[in-house]
Amino acid sequence: MMSPAPKPNRTVARHAHALLQPGFEGTTAPDWLLRRIGDGLASVVLFARNIAGPEQVARLTAQLRAENPELIVAIDEEAGDVTRLESWTGSTRPGNLALGAVDDIELTESVARDIARELHAAGVTLNYAPSADVNSNPRNPVIGVRSFGASTDLVARHTAAWIRGLQAGGVAACAKHFPGHGDTAVDSHHGLPSYGASREEIAAAALPPFRAALEAGVRVVMSGHLLVPAYDAEHPATLSRAILHDLLRGELGFDGMVVTDAIEMGAVHDRYGLDGAAVGAVRAGADAICVGGERADAGAVDELAAALVAAVEAGTLNEERLAEAAARVQEFARWSTERARALPAQRIRGDIGFVAARRAVHFTETTPGALPLAAAPHVVEFVPDMNLAIGKETPWGVAAPLRERLPGTTSVRVHQDELASLEAPLDALALGPSAGRPLVVVVRDVSRHGWMADALARLVASRPDAIVIEMGLPTAASAAGAAYITTHGATTASGVAAAELLVGAL
Numbered sequence: 449m450m451s452p453a454p455k456p457n458r459t460v461a462r463h464a465h466a467l468l469q470p471g472f473e474g475t476t477a478p479d480w481l482l483r484r485i486g487d488g489l490a491s492v493v494l495f496a497r498n499i500a501g502p503e504q505v506a507r508l509t510a511q512l513r514a515e516n517p518e519l520i521v522a523i524d525e526e527a528g529d530v531t532r533l534e535s536w537t538g539s540t541r542p543g544n545l546a547l548g549a550v551d552d553i554e555l556t557e558s559v560a561r562d563i564a565r566e567l568h569a570a571g572v573t574l575n576y577a578p579s580a581d582v583n584s585n586p587r588n589p590v591i592g593v594r595s596f597g598a599s600t601d602l603v604a605r606h607t608a609a610w611i612r613g614l615q616a617g618g619v620a621a622c623a624k625h626f627p628g629h630g631d632t633a634v635d636s637h638h639g640l641p642s643y644g645a646s647r648e649e650i651a652a653a654a655l656p657p658f659r660a661a662l663e664a665g666v667r668v669v670m671s672g673h674l675l676v677p678a679y680d681a682e683h684p685a686t687l688s689r690a691i692l693h694d695l696l697r698g699e700l701g702f703d704g705m706v707v708t709d710a711i712e713m714g715a716v717h718d719r720y721g722l723d724g725a726a727v728g729a730v731r732a733g734a735d736a737i738c739v740g741g742e743r744a745d746a747g748a749v750d751e752l753a754a755a756l757v758a759a760v761e762a763g764t765l766n767e768e769r770l771a772e773a774a775a776r777v778q779e780f781a782r783w784s785t786e787r788a789r790a791l792p793a794q795r796i797r798g799d800i801g802f803v804a805a806r807r808a809v810h811f812t813e814t815t816p817g818a819l820p821l822a823a824a825p826h827v828v829e830f831v832p833d834m835n836l837a838i839g840k841e842t843p844w845g846v847a848a849p850l851r852e853r854l855p856g857t858t859s860v861r862v863h864q865d866e867l868a869s870l871e872a873p874l875d876a877l878a879l880g881p882s883a884g885r886p887l888v889v890v891v892r893d894v895s896r897h898g899w900m901a902d903a904l905a906r907l908v909a910s911r912p913d914a915i916v917i918e919m920g921l922p923t924a925a926s927a928a929g930a931a932y933i934t935t936h937g938a939t940t941a942s943g944v945a946a947a948e949l950l951v952g953a954l
Contacts, residue, residue, distance in 0.1 A: 457757075460767060462488030463774035464756035467730060469493050469522055469707065470749050471740020475500050477511050480746035485512070489749070490777050491520035493740050494572065496535035496839050502570060505533075509571025518781045522574040522738075524837075527563055527801070528937050529593055533570070535839040538940030541801030544579060545921070546808035546936040548596035548606055555804055556606045557613035562800050564617020568791060572619060573784040576670060576707075576738075578610040580623045580657035581630035583921070587896055590635040590835045592921045593937045598630075604657040608664040615665060618791035620784045623661035625672030625709055627679075627691060628654030636673040636715035637836040640684060647678045659700060667704040667780055669696060671734060673715035683732070684716055687725065692733030705780040707736040711752075712743050722748070723755030730756065731765050735773040741836070805941035806954055810922075815930035818915060820952030824856030825886035825915075828878045828907070830900045831863050832892055844938035846890050846917055849947035864899045874903060879910055887911050888950065889929070892938055893920030904928070917946055 465488035472481050475498055481489075492512060499505055509521050525532050528543015541563065547556045560578075567575060582603045583595035596606040611621040625636075627650060632641035645653065658669065671686040679695060680688040686708050696702050708729050711717065716725040726737045739748050759765035813819060827847040834840070847859030860877050867873045878887065889907055894900045908914055908928045916929035919938040933949060935942035948954035 457760075460757050460760050460770065461753065463770050464488075464753040465749075466490040466774040466777050467736055467756065467770070468749055468752055469520070469736050469738045469740075471495050471498075471744040473497060473744050475504055476508060481512075482515050484746070484749055485515040485519065490516070490518075490781055491522060491574075491736065493738060494521065494523045494532060495741065495744070496532050496841065497744075499532060499535065502566070505570040513571070518785045520574050520777070520781050520784060521572050522576060523567065523572050524576040525563060525567060525572075526577040526579060526594060527559070528939055529842075529844075530837050531839070531842065531939075533566060534940070535842050538843045538943070539801070540939070540941050542805040542808055542939055542941050543593055543937045544596045544606070544610075545583075545593040546805060546942065547610075548602055549810065549936045550804065550807045551602065551606075552807070553605060553609045555807070556609040557616075558800050559804050560610040560613030561617045564614045564619040568618040568788060573788050574620045574622060574668060575614060576622045576624060577614070578607055578621065578623065579625070580607045580661055581625060581628050582654055582657065583630045584653065585631045585633055586921060586923055587633055588630060589633070589896065590637065590837065591630050591632075592893060594837070595630055600653050600656050604660040607657040608660040611661055611664040611666050615787070618788045620668060620780070620787065621661075621666050622668040622670050622707065623658055623666050624670035625674070626658055626669050626696060627672065627676060627685060628658070629672045629674055630654065632674055635835050636709070636713055638714045640715040640719070641674040643674055643676045645678060650676070650678060655700070662700060662702055667783065668707055669702060669704065670707050670709055670738075671729070673709050673713055683728070686711075686716055686734065687720070687728035687732050689732040697733065705735045705776045706733060708734050708738050710741045711737050711739050712741065712748075723751060726752045727755055727759045727765055730770065730773055731759075735776040801941045802944060805935070805937075805939065805945040806948070808936045808942070809945045809949055809954065810934045810936075811949060812932045813930070814932070815913065818913070818930035819950060821854065821886050821915075821950050823885050824854050824858075825850070825888045825950075826878070826882035827857060827859040827888045827890060828882075829859065829861045829890040830892065830894075830897075830903060831861050832897050832900060843940070844892075844919065844943065846888065846919075846943050846946045846950070849940075849944045850888070850950055853947055853951045853953065862903070864897075867899060867903060874906055874910075878907055882911070887914040888917065889914050890917045890919060892918070894918060895921065895923040915950065919943075919946075
């Protein structure tokens with residue numbers, strides 16, 4: 449008679465659950481999630497799909513905490529182009545690039561504190577922000593306006609200010625994407641980026657914002673899914689002991705919680721699988737595994753927990769390392785809960801986001817008198833494919849707020865495939881409808897999209913009086929027309945600020 453298979457160690461299983469930070473579907477907590485909180489799950493992550501409004505989110509987080517009062521409730525609320533709270537309406541606060549363009553430390557701190565007030569009232573205790581990446585590669589497809597800028601010193605001081613502001617509002621910050629995702633040219637949602645700088649170059653260019661974050665009191669750092677050969681030629685940072693343990697903990701002296709970027713992202717999932725990436729990350733020094741952007745079900749939690757338990761049983765993951773990670777998660781959970789409880793809920797917010805967005809607008813008038821607009825214009829908005837960090841549902845642009853301020857404004861949104869499908873697309877979509885009236889052309893990261901740059905050049909050649917608005921990363925490629933406006937982001941607040949400028953109200 450065969451003996452029954454040994455039952456897994458319950459302590460190991462609870463530790464495995466403690467490391468997971470999963471997402472889920474719906475605006476109320478599913479039963480499977482509540483059961484797994486009982487099994488030791490210490491964290492959950494909210495996405496746009498979980499959010500219908502402030503009161504609903506507060507009810508949801510209260511429902512979750514009824515299972516565990518110290519549950520970590522995380523969200524990826526950078527504000528700016530990456531927003532979850534305002535994913536369906538667009539952010540009323542500008543993002544990092546806009547704040548860096550203004551370069552007012554007090555303003556950055558105030559905007560972050562305003563974000564914290566809303567998150568705190570909603571019951572969120574951990575925000576996966578700010579991006580501490582220095583966007584030194586203008587063709588970076590995944591950072592861009594999420595960075596404070598291309599200057600290391602500027603990014604460092606604003607990273608610190610953002611963290612101070614957020615944590616003063618009772619919500620823990622998270623510096624990402626360690627050791628720096630700014631000088632890359634591949635989107636880690638789909639492939640593995642490589643940062644080929646030397647250790648000396650990395651220390652001078654990429655690490656100072658993370659050092660500033662630690663000095664500002666950040667308790668969480670998120671690893672980036674990128675290869676950094678100067679430290680580890682084989683493993684991405686998320687799975688690299690040389691980077692997470694030797695560099696982050698040893699050289700920089702960080703003793704807080706290390707969380708991975710979403711473990712189902714292509715950069716690590718495609719090479720190691722979901723379970724292999726998670727086990728490798730914990731082995732390297734990660735304490736928490738973020739999952740749920742693409743995999744938001746009980747199966748993902750069970751698969752990851754089982755993989756961690758099996759790795760301990762097989763001897764490929766040290767049980768002490770698992771226990772150490774779980775202890776760091778629990779320590780952070782207690783700290784963040786106490787910090788949140790120390791502040792009363794503050795739901796009243798001002799218009800600091802719109803103030804910041806207005807200050808971030810830059811304007812060059814090459815033709816005197818081009819602004820304000822003398823008549824209702826036709827607005828052409830070129831729409832690129834966005835990276836997965838930015839919600840497809842999030843609205844952006846200038847046409848809608850301009851129409852509110854200047855009735856009679858018409859508009860069209862143009863995708864790349866439309867330009868290829870029409871015989872004379874620019875005549876039909878832009879030049880014909882704008883005949884005899886102003887033309888406003890809105891682009892977003894035009895330097896990274898050849899089709900957009902070509903269309904813009906042809907439009908401006910036909911209509912040199914056009915007003916060009918760049919709502920992404922400003923570059924010389926879009927600086928043309930009778931007037932050139934840069935908003936440093938495509939938020940609702942940025943669109944309003946641009947519209948106000950067009951009608952002479954800014």
